[in-house]
Amino acid sequence: MAQPFLTQDFHIRWSTLDTASIQADIQTALDGAEGNINRLVDQDRGKMSFDTVVLALDESTRALNEAWGLVQHLDALCNSPALREAHNAMLPLVSSFFAKIPLNEHLWDLLETYSKTEEARDLPPIRKRALKETMESFIQAGANLPPEKKTRLEELESELSQATQKYSENVLDSTNKWELIISDVERLKGMPASAIEAARAEAVAKGLGTPEEPYYRITLKAPSMIPVMEYAEDESLRKAVWEGSASIGRGGDHDNTELIWKILRLRHEKAQLMGKSNFADHVLQQRMAKSGQGALNFIENLHAKVKGGFDRETIQLQEYRADAVGQAADLLQPWEVGFWAEKQRKAEYDFDEEELRPYFPLDRVLGGMFRLAEMVFDLRIVGRDVVHYPAGETGPASTQPGELGPVEVWHPDVKFYEVRNEKGVHIGSFFADWHPRDSKRGGAWMNYLKGGVPPSGDRDRRLHLGLICGNMTPPVDGKPALLTHDEVCTVFHEFGHLLHQLLGNVEIPSLNGVNVYWDFVELPSQIMENFCWERESLDLFARHHETGEPIPARLLKKVLAAKNYRSASDIMRQLSFGKLDLELHMHHATEEGADLDQLSRQLLKPYLMPLKTETPSMARRFGHLFSSPVGYAAGYYSYKWAEVLDADAFTRFQNEGVLNPKVGREFRDKVLSKGNSEDPAKLFRDFMGRDPDPMALLIRAALT
Incomplete structure (x- = not known):
C-alpha cells in the first residue's frame, strides 16, 4: 500500500502502517485538507448552502483527522523511538494547520455571510445549532482577532503542541525507567x-x-x-x-517542572489574546460552568460540604494506626496511607478487596457488560475473530464490514467487536486493549478512529469506529486476568464513553457522539459505573472464574457496607485535582520559576491529609492537564460536575428497575444518541423531567 495512513478501509491494516510512511502521508493529507478549504472559500456566494458551507467544512479535514488520528493512536499504544521521531516531526505542522482554520479571514467571512442568508435564518433546529456552535468555536479560536494577534496565536498553538507532547513523553519515559x-x-x-x-x-x-x-x-x-x-x-x-x-516527571532527564510553567504561560497568553483574563475563562465559555469562577465556586462549595467528613476520616485513620502499633496518634507517612486504610477497611467491614477478584475475570466482565447493554440499551455486541502480524510482516487485504474473516489488530492482546441496534443494523465497531505494556501510555481512555453519522437523504450510514484502552491486571501463566472492583468500574466507565460515541445518531458530524460540552461528557461514562454496585447487574458479570457462582450474599453485603468507606476522602482527592487545575490556570499561570511543590501545598492545604513527609506536586505527572494543548486543562472539575448529574440520573434506574429497558431506552434516546444536538441541560431535563438535584452525590456517598 503506497499511502497506508490515508487508508479509507474501515478495518484498518495495522501491519501496513510503517513509521517510514508517516511524514509523506500526513503531508499529503495536509495538502488535501488545504485544497478542500481553498475550494470551500472559493465557492459561488450566490449558491452557498448549509451543505456547501457547514457540512463541507466538517468534511474538509476528515481525511486528515483520520490519518493523524492513526499516528496519535500508535504513539499512545505502540510507542517507539522511530514513531516518536516521525510523530514529533509532523506535530507542529498539523497543529499549525488546525490553528489556522478559524484564523482564515476568507473562511470566516464565508461563515458570517452565510449566517445572514435567508436559508440560515430558517434552518431547522439541529442545523441552526451546528451553525451557531461552528461560529462560536471560530470566535473562541480567534476568528475576530486582528492579523498580528492571529499570527501570534498560530505560534502559540504550535509551541503548546510541542511542549505538551514532550511532557507526555517525559511521563511515559520516567514511568518505564x-x-x-x-x-x-x-x-x-x-x-x-x-x-x-x-x-x-x-x-x-x-x-x-x-x-x-x-x-x-x-x-x-x-x-x-x-x-x-x-x-x-x-x-x-x-x-x-x-x-x-x-x-515521575520530576528531576533528571525527564523533569516536567519547567514545561508546566511554559504550558501555563502559553495558555495564559492565548487567553489574553482572546480578551479573556485567564485560560479557564477562555475554555469554559462553551461549557456548562460558563467561567473559571463558576467552576471554582462549584469545587469550593462541594469542598465545604465534605470537609467535616474528610477531617473525621483522617483522624479515624490516624487513631486506627496508633491503636494497631501501640503508639500515640500521629501523622502518617504518604506510603502508609493506602496500607493502613486497607487494614482499617478490613477491620471495620471484614472485607478485603482481594476477596472480590476471583469474581471478576475480564472476559466474563466484558461478556456481562455486553449483555447488560443488550438488555438495557437494546444493542447487540458481537466479537469478531482477530489476527495480528508481527513487526516486519504485512498481512493480506483486510476484510471489511459485511465480509467474513478475521479483523487485523495492532497487538495480540487486542479484541474487536461489532455493535448492532435492535433492528440488526450495524452502527459501529470498536477495538479493546486492556493490559499494560512498556510501549503504551498509562491510564484508561476511550477514543475513536472514524466518526459515524446516520443515513440522511441520499447519504448512506457511515459507521463509527471506536476504541477503549486500559492498563488492567494482566493474565499470568495462562490463568484469566482477574480484575479488582476498581478496575471493573473503570472498564464500565470507558464503555459508557464508547456507547456515547457509537450511539451518536446526529446527522451533523461535529455535533455527533462525544463532541459535547466537556462537563457533560462524563455523564454517560460515570452513570455506567453505577451498574457495578447493584445486585441485579452484578449477577450478569460477577461470577467466580472457576465455579461460575455469583458473589455470595454475605460478601456482597460487606462490599455494599464498605462502599462509602472513606467516601469523603475519595471526593476530596478529586476536588484537590480540580482545585489545583483551576488555581494554576486562573491565578498562578505567570509565576514561572516559582516553587511548584510549595505552591501546590499552599493551594491544597485544606484539601490534603496532613502527612509527615511532604509530597511533591502531582502536576508533573498530571497528564489530563498537561499532555495535550487543551485536554482537561481548566476542566478537571467536570468529573465531579458530571458525578452530580450521574448520581441523580441513576436514581431513575434504582426507582424504576436497574435493568429496566424502558429507562435504558430513554437514556439512549434522550442522552446517548443526541450528541451536542441540544443544550446538555435540556437533555438532562428531558431524561429526568427536572433540573439536577445537587444533593444527589452527597446522598449517594452517605455524607448528608
Missing part, C-alpha cells in the same frame, strides 16, 4: 498471591530469575504498584515504590 527487582519473596509478604505471581511473571518477561530462584519485578504501572502500596507489610518496600512514583 523505574523498576525494583526483588530476589527475596519475604519482602512481598502481605501482598495477594495474584500480585506476587504477576511480579514474578514481570521478571520472567525481562529474562530475570529461574524457576528455582525466582525474581520479582515491581514497576510504576498501576496493577504492579497498587498492591504494594495497599498490602506489602515491608514499609521500606512501600517507601521505595512511593519514592519511585514521586519521581
Whole structure:
C-alpha cells in the first residue's frame, strides 16, 4: 500500500502502517485538507448552502483527522523511538494547520455571510445549532482577532503542541525507567498471591530469575504498584515504590517542572489574546460552568460540604494506626496511607478487596457488560475473530464490514467487536486493549478512529469506529486476568464513553457522539459505573472464574457496607485535582520559576491529609492537564460536575428497575444518541423531567 495512513478501509491494516510512511502521508493529507478549504472559500456566494458551507467544512479535514488520528493512536499504544521521531516531526505542522482554520479571514467571512442568508435564518433546529456552535468555536479560536494577534496565536498553538507532547513523553519515559527487582519473596509478604505471581511473571518477561530462584519485578504501572502500596507489610518496600512514583516527571532527564510553567504561560497568553483574563475563562465559555469562577465556586462549595467528613476520616485513620502499633496518634507517612486504610477497611467491614477478584475475570466482565447493554440499551455486541502480524510482516487485504474473516489488530492482546441496534443494523465497531505494556501510555481512555453519522437523504450510514484502552491486571501463566472492583468500574466507565460515541445518531458530524460540552461528557461514562454496585447487574458479570457462582450474599453485603468507606476522602482527592487545575490556570499561570511543590501545598492545604513527609506536586505527572494543548486543562472539575448529574440520573434506574429497558431506552434516546444536538441541560431535563438535584452525590456517598 503506497499511502497506508490515508487508508479509507474501515478495518484498518495495522501491519501496513510503517513509521517510514508517516511524514509523506500526513503531508499529503495536509495538502488535501488545504485544497478542500481553498475550494470551500472559493465557492459561488450566490449558491452557498448549509451543505456547501457547514457540512463541507466538517468534511474538509476528515481525511486528515483520520490519518493523524492513526499516528496519535500508535504513539499512545505502540510507542517507539522511530514513531516518536516521525510523530514529533509532523506535530507542529498539523497543529499549525488546525490553528489556522478559524484564523482564515476568507473562511470566516464565508461563515458570517452565510449566517445572514435567508436559508440560515430558517434552518431547522439541529442545523441552526451546528451553525451557531461552528461560529462560536471560530470566535473562541480567534476568528475576530486582528492579523498580528492571529499570527501570534498560530505560534502559540504550535509551541503548546510541542511542549505538551514532550511532557507526555517525559511521563511515559520516567514511568518505564523505574523498576525494583526483588530476589527475596519475604519482602512481598502481605501482598495477594495474584500480585506476587504477576511480579514474578514481570521478571520472567525481562529474562530475570529461574524457576528455582525466582525474581520479582515491581514497576510504576498501576496493577504492579497498587498492591504494594495497599498490602506489602515491608514499609521500606512501600517507601521505595512511593519514592519511585514521586519521581515521575520530576528531576533528571525527564523533569516536567519547567514545561508546566511554559504550558501555563502559553495558555495564559492565548487567553489574553482572546480578551479573556485567564485560560479557564477562555475554555469554559462553551461549557456548562460558563467561567473559571463558576467552576471554582462549584469545587469550593462541594469542598465545604465534605470537609467535616474528610477531617473525621483522617483522624479515624490516624487513631486506627496508633491503636494497631501501640503508639500515640500521629501523622502518617504518604506510603502508609493506602496500607493502613486497607487494614482499617478490613477491620471495620471484614472485607478485603482481594476477596472480590476471583469474581471478576475480564472476559466474563466484558461478556456481562455486553449483555447488560443488550438488555438495557437494546444493542447487540458481537466479537469478531482477530489476527495480528508481527513487526516486519504485512498481512493480506483486510476484510471489511459485511465480509467474513478475521479483523487485523495492532497487538495480540487486542479484541474487536461489532455493535448492532435492535433492528440488526450495524452502527459501529470498536477495538479493546486492556493490559499494560512498556510501549503504551498509562491510564484508561476511550477514543475513536472514524466518526459515524446516520443515513440522511441520499447519504448512506457511515459507521463509527471506536476504541477503549486500559492498563488492567494482566493474565499470568495462562490463568484469566482477574480484575479488582476498581478496575471493573473503570472498564464500565470507558464503555459508557464508547456507547456515547457509537450511539451518536446526529446527522451533523461535529455535533455527533462525544463532541459535547466537556462537563457533560462524563455523564454517560460515570452513570455506567453505577451498574457495578447493584445486585441485579452484578449477577450478569460477577461470577467466580472457576465455579461460575455469583458473589455470595454475605460478601456482597460487606462490599455494599464498605462502599462509602472513606467516601469523603475519595471526593476530596478529586476536588484537590480540580482545585489545583483551576488555581494554576486562573491565578498562578505567570509565576514561572516559582516553587511548584510549595505552591501546590499552599493551594491544597485544606484539601490534603496532613502527612509527615511532604509530597511533591502531582502536576508533573498530571497528564489530563498537561499532555495535550487543551485536554482537561481548566476542566478537571467536570468529573465531579458530571458525578452530580450521574448520581441523580441513576436514581431513575434504582426507582424504576436497574435493568429496566424502558429507562435504558430513554437514556439512549434522550442522552446517548443526541450528541451536542441540544443544550446538555435540556437533555438532562428531558431524561429526568427536572433540573439536577445537587444533593444527589452527597446522598449517594452517605455524607448528608
